[in-house]
Amino acid sequence: MFRTILKSELKNVKRDKMYIFFALFPVILALLGYFLIPYIEGQVQPGNPAPQIVAMFLILMTGYIFGAVTAFTLLDDKDDNVLMSLKITPISVRLYVIVKLSISYIFGFIATLLLTLVTNFLPDATFWEVLLIAAVGALQAPAIALIVNSFSKNKVEGFVIMKLSGLILMVPVLVFFIQSWQEVFLILAPGFWPGRMIHISMIESGLVPQVDINFTFIVYFIIGVIYNILFLTLLMKLHNKKANI
Template sequence: MFTKVIKHELRNITRDRMYAFFVFYEILLIALSLWLIPYLQDTSGDLAVQITFVVLILMSGIVFGAITGFTLLDDQDDGVLFSLKVTPINVNVYIFLKLLMSYIFSVIATIILVIATGLLDMLPLIDIFFITLLSSFQGPFIALVMNAFSSNKVEGFVIMKLTGLTIIGPILALFLTDWTELLIGIFPGFWTARIMSISMLPIDFFLGPSWIYFSLGLIINVISIYLIHRYFKFKHQL
């Protein structure tokens, strides 16, 4: 089943130029990081480098979330999801596999970005592990948000652009170090940014070590995805 979903997604990517553009955009992000990070390290302060790290890592998940989101919108337009109701294939399993594939590709892309940007040499291995797992939730999250609040690809594109604003929350994490950081904890990407800043900034943070932020971030991300998935199913009567 998972193999069939992968083949279906790859066919969509190869037949639609928009999907190919998003894949190219991900490759461009990786290529850009190879030049941009060393340049900022030589010409700008640490804060500019840290903000760039956060944006690049989170954007990686957003790109694959957009791809999955648009393929799900295609499935809705083509009546695939409703057709699955009368087949042995469970529609919820089908959606889960597509979201899982988005997560896996996000993990792979994040690992490549971590290596390309030099984060592997700057952060403890356990924090790299935490960052990779958490940031990749952006993929399923964005895909579900696009489908929960849009009915076609035009609306989906607008929603995707708006969800890009959620990166503002994680960037604020670099400036808030006391209890006020909890106010932006509703942004799923905040917890990834905080784990990155723990190792980069020589200060004490409100909740302490990175494993606490990882645990809370995992809970927040899972709950967010679960609630949006429930709303998505309710809206489309799945």
């Protein structure tokens, strides 16, 4: 089933130029960051976190992009009555949706991992640290897909919701300025957890100044995984109720 749905997803991407653009966008982000970060570093004073903020934004953006692709393919399925048709087949509609979300996560994970390694945004981070950052950061892909489909009925509404959900990407930027207990105001944003992990890696590399942090890198990873899974479970229930599946 996974292979069948994957082939269907790839056909949808090839069929629509918008999807092709979204799918290639991580490559564009990598090229942009590769040249933009050094340029910004040459334009700002030492200690200015602007280059690192842009780097974090680009790393977290990759999962968001594949979430957007999956969101609109699910809206296509809704418009084409694919989900309704599946109800009379042996295939579980919920399993179908879960597989599509899983595909978005896998592609988001691979893209985040490759972008971080190729661009060397985190120069002193170990491969395993980058792997954990990608694992948590890519969870934004199914989250964005579910948010868009839970609160929109068609592609027009989907575009609006997607743009509004893009504000979530701005929250992790605040980790550069929020310390200690103040981060409690950011923990509800899924991107906060990988954002703080990226921030810690940058601190260890000497790219940004040391600040008071509540937990270690691995603890943020564990809490981030647990929180995002709970968040996705809530969104999945909301989506199933909305889609009547």
